[in-house]
Amino acid sequence: MGNPMISGVQVTPLQVFNGDAGNVMHALKSSEKDFSQFGEAYFSTVNTKAIKGWKKHHMMQANLVVPVGQVRFILYDDRPESDTQGMIQQVVIGKDNYHRLRIPPMIWFAFQGMDAPLNLVLNIASIQHDPNECDQLPLNSNKIPFDDWS
């Protein structure tokens, strides 16, 4: 996780407590800096090697946790005023590398399932789902300089 970060993106290690009957795995506390407001929590599953994206939210801050499997996120910053304009960033998180990924609004992202049989993403989003605040592009869009999904 020592790679350069897109401005506003945060990757935070999370605690796991192991017990005889099962574990407890932290996700997000209201006292943490990553928390702005609660809009909606929902899960996305992403099949092995499958890819979801590209999406760019205009309003939503996403807080993403992967408690099952492993997921590769690719982020792209095309914000004209950004210090990291033009940067591509890869973040791989999952059960065995348990972190929370904060993605601010206006960042393009896509994500790929890296494990089997299940890759599960929890998004604790700052606003409720609203299709009008989200742009989408096809995976092979020439507006985003990334195509290494192999």
Place this chain on the structure above:
Amino acid sequence: MGNPMISGVQVTPLQVFNGDAGNVMHALKSSEKDFSQFGEAYFSTVNTKAIKGWKKHHMMQANLVVPVGQVRFILYDDRPESDTQGMIQQVVIGKDNYHRLRIPPMIWFAFQGMDAPLNLVLNIASIQHDPNECDQLPLNSNKIPFDDWS
């Protein structure tokens, strides 16, 4: 889910959207009646046939979703002023019976993993974890008239 409910307990069906690359599974929106405030989100896993409990929160409202596996919750109401004082209620939820379980404060509960290999519970809790607001009893406590964990 047509069984009698302990007063204040709610079991709400949730939407699942299937897609080629994976699914989207709702958990909780801030506009829903079950939402009071966001304190913390965390996961608990519960091993197959293992049981966690009994616990009674004095302040926390729990909103529980099981996106992987299946979990059996047993709830017990010993609130002196409750319309349903003395009631035991069982709720089984999971991936294939996808509902949210709201448990108000002051209800005893325990839960058991019913599937394999993984049973995963998300709690979107109204307050942050605080050991001082939670009572615990052993599973075989004679204060709770339930022991059918077979």
